[in-house]
Amino acid sequence: MSQSYKDFLDKYKIDDFKTSLKLTGHTKVDFYNDIDKLLKSMSTIFDKLATIAPMRGAHVLMAVAKLTGPDKVVNKTDVKNSLNIDRLEKIQPAIEYLEKAKYITIEKKTERFHIIKLNDRDNPDLKVFREIVQKYWKSPQEEVEQAKKWSEEG
Amino acid sequence: MRNSLRSIVELNFEDEQGFKDSVKTIRSEYNKKALKSIVYISIVLFVGLSYLLYGYLPYIERNFFTNLLVTESFNPEGNSFPLNLTLSWTLFSTCIFLIVYFFRLSQVKFTPSLIRYIERETKYAGFEFIRKIESVGLFMVLTTASIAIFFYIDIRLIQFNNTFWNIFFQHSFFFYLLISLILPIVFIFRNDKFTIKIKDNVFVLCDLHYNPRKNKKYNSNLLGIILTSNRLCSKFDKSGKYIYSRISKDRWLLRKEPSTMSPYLHFEEYSVPFNFQKQFLNIVLALNEWENNYTSNLDSLNYYFSKALYGYNYRKKRLEERNELIYFKFLNF
Numbered sequence: 001m002s003q004s005y006k007d008f009l010d011k012y013k014i015d016d017f018k019t020s021l022k023l024t025g026h027t028k029v030d031f032y033n034d035i036d037k038l039l040k041s042m043s044t045i046f047d048k049l050a051t052i053a054p055m056r057g058a059h060v061l062m063a064v065a066k067l068t069g070p071d072k073v074v075n076k077t078d079v080k081n082s083l084n085i086d087r088l089e090k091i092q093p094a095i096e097y098l099e100k101a102k103y104i105t106i107e108k109k110t111e112r113f114h115i116i117k118l119n120d121r122d123n124p125d126l127k128v129f130r131e132i133v134q135k136y137w138k139s140p141q142e143e144v145e146q147a148k149k150w151s152e153e154g
Numbered sequence: 155m156r157n158s159l160r161s162i163v164e165l166n167f168e169d170e171q172g173f174k175d176s177v178k179t180i181r182s183e184y185n186k187k188a189l190k191s192i193v194y195i196s197i198v199l200f201v202g203l204s205y206l207l208y209g210y211l212p213y214i215e216r217n218f219f220t221n222l223l224v225t226e227s228f229n230p231e232g233n234s235f236p237l238n239l240t241l242s243w244t245l246f247s248t249c250i251f252l253i254v255y256f257f258r259l260s261q262v263k264f265t266p267s268l269i270r271y272i273e274r275e276t277k278y279a280g281f282e283f284i285r286k287i288e289s290v291g292l293f294m295v296l297t298t299a300s301i302a303i304f305f306y307i308d309i310r311l312i313q314f315n316n317t318f319w320n321i322f323f324q325h326s327f328f329f330y331l332l333i334s335l336i337l338p339i340v341f342i343f344r345n346d347k348f349t350i351k352i353k354d355n356v357f358v359l360c361d362l363h364y365n366p367r368k369n370k371k372y373n374s375n376l377l378g379i380i381l382t383s384n385r386l387c388s389k390f391d392k393s394g395k396y397i398y399s400r401i402s403k404d405r406w407l408l409r410k411e412p413s414t415m416s417p418y419l420h421f422e423e424y425s426v427p428f429n430f431q432k433q434f435l436n437i438v439l440a441l442n443e444w445e446n447n448y449t450s451n452l453d454s455l456n457y458y459f460s461k462a463l464y465g466y467n468y469r470k471k472r473l474e475e476r477n478e479l480i481y482f483k484f485l486n487f
Contacts, residue, residue, distance in 0.1 A: 048406055051429040056168060059432075084431065086278050093169040143435040148280040150442045151353045 008034055043136035046129070056094040059083055059140075061103055064116055065126070065133040074116050084140040165271045167428040176267075176427070177376060180364075183265035191260035195253055202249035209242070240304040243331075244297070251293050251338055258342050263362040268427075269348075272360065272379070275431045281350050281438075283360075289341035296334035303327060350434070356441055357384050358434065363424075379430060381437050383421035386444060394419060397447045405440050 012031060013019045023031055050058035063082040067074045076095065080088050095116070098104045102122045107115040120126040138146075163179045166172035264272075269283070276283040306312040314320045348360040363378035387394035398419045402409045408422040421440050425433030 044406070051425075051432055056428060084278065086274065090166075090168050140432055140435060143432075143439060144279050147352075147435055147438045147442065150445075151281070151438075153353075 005038060008038060039132050040136045043132050046133065047137060055097065056083070056091055057097050060091055060094040061098055061118075062133050062137055063139060064104055064118055065130040066137060066139055068118050068130060068134075076114055076116065079116065082139045082141050084144050162270050163267045165267050165427065167426070180265050180268055180377070183267060184263060187265060188260045191256040194256045198249050198252045198256070202245060205242075205245050238308060240301055240308050243304050244301055247293075247297050247300070247335055250335060251289075251297075254339050255289065255342055258346070263364050264348060264360075268362075271427060272348075272430065276350050276434065279431050279435060281352060281434075283348065283350050286345060286347050286349055288345040289338045292341050293334075293338035296337065300331055300334050352438055352441060355384065356445075358382065358437055358441075359384075377427060379425045379427070379433075381423040381425060381434060383437055383441055385418040385420060387419055387448065389417055389419050391419075394448060397444065401440050401443050401447070405436055405443075407437065407440060 009015050011034070012021060014021065046058075046062060050062055060079055060083070063079045064074060067078050067082055076088055076091070079095075080091055083091065085091060095104070095106070099106050102119050103126070105117045105119045107117070109115060118126050118130060120130070163176075165176040165179065167176055269285075273283045303312065314324060350358045350360065352358065359382045361380040361382065363380055364376065386398060389395060398421075399409070401407070402421065408424055421437050421444070423433050423437040423440075
């Protein structure tokens with residue numbers, strides 16, 4: 001099972017144009033699992049980078065990406081809950097920063113109800129980011145639920 | 155924001171200004187705490203020395219010349235020890251314990267507002283931040299027993315002569331006194347810690363990595379909280395070490411070689427205040443994984459580390475499990 005992009009290319013000879021890519025049976029499953037592992041590693045890296053930065057901006061962006069969906073409306077409270085934060089003021093500077101840097105857009109429906117969206121029009125890479133985060137990243141809210149459940153078991 | 159009821163400042167690490175203000179608050183609280191400890195140590199020393207001078211000076215004065223002139227006749231009034239054993243021991247042991255206790259307290263970098271901050275973050279994650287003070291209880295128990303024996307000696311309910319059992323008792327009692335003095339001090343350094351209880355026998359220790367005296371400049375990673383799990387297993391346990399390495403690698407936990415002093419494995423994680431909850435959850439979930447794998451993964455570990463049992467086909471079982479896992483993953487189960 002390859003864990004590096006280079007190993008992945010070598011294993012399936014993807015950059016060798018003389019050999020045609022044949023995927024049958026187990027190879028197909030292996031191929032899928034290898035891509036899966038690479039994307040999972042990327043998600044872990046996003047998460048770790050988010051915890052290194054002194055501001056919460058990266059985590060807010062990941063929470064918005066996690067919550068965004070075709071039929072979903074995401075507001076600041078949803079982001080706060082997803083990050084398991086007690087007060088909205090804690091994420092306010094991060095949201096302001098992300099809006100200024102054009103990573104998110106904020107639509108003010110009323111004075112207190114603001115819809116947050118990923119700005120994938122200005123940053124097309126955010127589409128892949130959203131797909132990876134939605135599939136592999138566990139939000140702090142999900143982690144708290146898992147940890148609490150385990151703590152109450154024993 | 156200042157909490158008017160208990161005058162504890164609410165720390166904010168969400169932006170640069172908030173971080174600077176919070177570090178200033180922690181530094182000033184730490185200095186106040188250290189100053190308080192010094193005052194308490196001085197008071198304890200003053201009380202101890204006063205008692206010593208008050209009790210000993212008349213005795214030394216009375217016996218100074220008698221000790222110089224060697225007289226054969228025994229003078230019971232001049233040589234009798236004037237101090238009450240019970241009171242002397244109580245004062246002596248309490249002074250020693252309190253001095254070490256306050257000295258240690260001055261070194262502990264957790265300040266009231268930081269404790270409040272971590273308490274709140276931990277509570278929000280569904281756990282409880284506790285300060286364990288085991289040394290005080292142990293000191294009370296051990297000293298009460300020694301005081302009781304000294305009291306019986308003082309009122310002459312216990313008397314000594316030169317029989318074997320008497321000498322044995324004297325030596326044992328002397329040894330006990332030493333233990334009752336040393337053990338609580340060891341507990342002050344080893345067992346009085348800030349912990350977060352996860353479940354029975356599972357906990358996370360918190361230690362602060364911060365030097366308030368030297369670091370005067372702003373640094374976002376200035377204030378670090380080191381989270382250490384409870385003991386996992388012996389570092390000589392091959393299977394345990396394998397699982398430990400795998401979990402640490404997957405969760406990006408700190409991987410330090412265990413010291414020669416401690417032959418046990420522990421998970422360790424580093425956090426700064428703003429990501430405390432996230433990092434804390436990381437170590438909790440690592441402990442969860444540890445519990446799930448270490449207790450129930452013996453079959454596959456036997457496959458890796460032990461000689462195969464006669465008539466048991468580990469390889470076959472492992473391949474079956476692997477195939478199953480691949481297809482489940484492929485189907486997104």
